[in-house]
Amino acid sequence: MPPTGAGAGAGPGDAALRHPHWWQRGWVRYGALITLLALSGLVILALVRRQTGTEGFLVGLGLAVLPVPWLTAAFRWLDRVEPGPWRNLVFAFAWGACAAALIAIVANSFATHWIATSTADPAGADTLGATVIAPIVEESAKAAAVLLLFLFRRRDFTGIVDGVVIAGITATGFAFTENILYLGTAFGTDQLTGGRGIASVTAATFFVRIVMSPFAHPLFTVLTGIGFGTGALAGDGQRARRVLLPLGGLLLAMGMHAFWNGSSTFGAYGFFAVYGLFMVPAFGLLTWLAIWTRQRELRTVREExxxxxxxxxxxxxxxxxxxxxxxxxxxxxxxxxxxxxxxxxxxxxxxxxxxxxxxxxxxxxxxxxxxxxxxxxxxxxxxxxxxxxxxxxxxxxxxxxxxxxxxxxxxxxxxxxxxxxxxxxxxxxxxxxxxxxxxxxxxxxxxxxxxx
Structure with a gap:
């Protein structure tokens, strides 16, 4: 037995355990993360306000916030069996709304501009950017939050429900910022063209993004969360599963996102066909899977x-x-x-x-x-x-x-x-x-x- 007590000698590694490097201290890591998210939030705020104007920003903010409470409540309800810490959900939402949105805006704009200047077809550049570049960039940026919690909060990340909740909250934050941008821009367009009532661009954008498909971004990213959740169920020796399953979920999320963004190129009714024949059934299937998993968790409690x-x-x-x-x-x-x-x-x-x-x-x-x-x-x-x-x-x-x-x-x-x-x-x-x-x-x- 090693010596104990006040007079016990210290081993060669004890000093390192008692005095970690400054960058290993918890408050330094938390401070750096908060600073990163705060700076991202300020930059994204300035970029969105610059594109929409102050009045458009306020209108977009007021309309974009409407689906946030009930989406958050739905994911919190799903997480009630073994509720995760609030700090994880706050981080996920902040990452989606600030860091992921900033990465997406900068990367999408740069990629689309590069494609447009490299080819003779600017319209084709917009289509390529929406159906290929945007899904890859946006889903990767959102998945980064899930990955960080998967790596550094493993005790709070134990299964499929945790992956679904974290991914869904991250995507809710991302969609919130994106909706501000789209709705604010639509309002600015109506101010210039004199659009009013149900014929306005703002009303059409609100109907499509807030009424019809507020679940779109959460639906895509939940596939990534399922991948990480199934990876979390793998044993410590199953490293291939812990890598391949999250990667497979991310690829599915990108594919679904690309299919949804490309629906407008499928003809006059392509959007409604994809919405009714693909998005709604997929939403129903994943909702059933989430509820079934929740009930299975309760059964596990009763059995163990x-x-x-x-x-x-x-x-x-x-x-x-x-x-x-x-x-x-x-x-x-x-x-x-x-x-x-x-x-x-x-x-x-x-x-x-x-x-x-x-x-x-x-x-x-x-x-x-x-x-x-x-x-x-x-x-x-x-x-x-x-x-x-x-x-x-x-x-x-x-x-x-x-x-x-x-x-x-x-x-x-x-x-x-x-x-x-x-x-x-x-x-x-x-x-x-x-x-x-x-x-x-x-x-x-x-x-x-x-x-x-």
Missing amino acids: LPAYVFAGWLGPAEPYVLGSMRARRMAREYARHHFGGRPAGRTVARYEACATSLAFLRHRARLGRAPADFAVRERELLSELWARRGVAWPALEYATRASARAPAPYWPAYGYGHLPGQDYGQGYGQGYGQDYYGYPAVPYSAHNPYRT
Whole structure:
């Protein structure tokens, strides 16, 4: 055992661990990222305002913001089973609205201008720019946000739903800025031509972009998110899958984007044909896939948590309560009304999130995809559950009674008599009923409200 205590000698690498380089410090990285996004936002604001004018910018801003709340709410609803941190969603939206939009405007303008000056067909340059250059540039710029979170926030990026939510929020931010530009430009055109009412360019642009297809950019980029989400499900040794699946999702996003942008070249009714025969069915299919994945996550919670019921960390009915969004909501409301208001509700919400993360962690391990830090992560989650049990257990017990969910037998039926490590042959821990990572096993009759 290495020496410990105040007089213990330091190893040769200890100083580097205690004193990282200045660029490795968290506040430096966060500061650099915030500065980058802020500068991108200021530049994109100036570029859009220059093209649309102040009045056009304000009109475009007022109209472009309309679909943002309900798109964001839809993705947040999808993320309710295991909600990700708000900071990830704020970053994704800001990246899409600022950095990705700036990259797209600069790169698209440069590429289209270069093509126009290199050929004798300026109209063909616009078509090529819209159907080839724009999809590649824009989807790559949006995918950068998903990639950054995939690489540096792996604990928050564990499956398909996380990829869909992050990609969708990023694309929502991108579409917001792009809609300001298009709607502001249309308003400026109406000011010059005297367009009014439903015959105006602004009304037509609003109908196409805000009413008919507000989901277009999220739909494209969600394909990239699905690729990253399936890549996140791969084990640590499956590096080819973790690279090829995100790349395949990105290529599909580019292809769908190019097909949508090229619909105007398919004749007078090409746009409406592509919209009705391709975009709407694709939107419906991906919506069904997202909802089905959400329900599968709830089923995973119900199937994996009984292992921790047997160990005494959870009450008998908790896997079923935590596997029902209705019961989870009832538990939070009960805590808010009977245990100290909003802070108590947030405590129960955090308990539910930790239990869900624990179920997903165990599920990955049971499939042979346990991360290298499985034992550390499991202990952290169990610690958070234990710290919040005083408020969470009574609230969940109330939700059990109110939702009329009776606890099912858990140890004989599920066969969970071992720790996760013993189930998977990884040697992660000791047997249930013993000292569990420094925590005592919890006999039901003594330490929790589910007394038998």
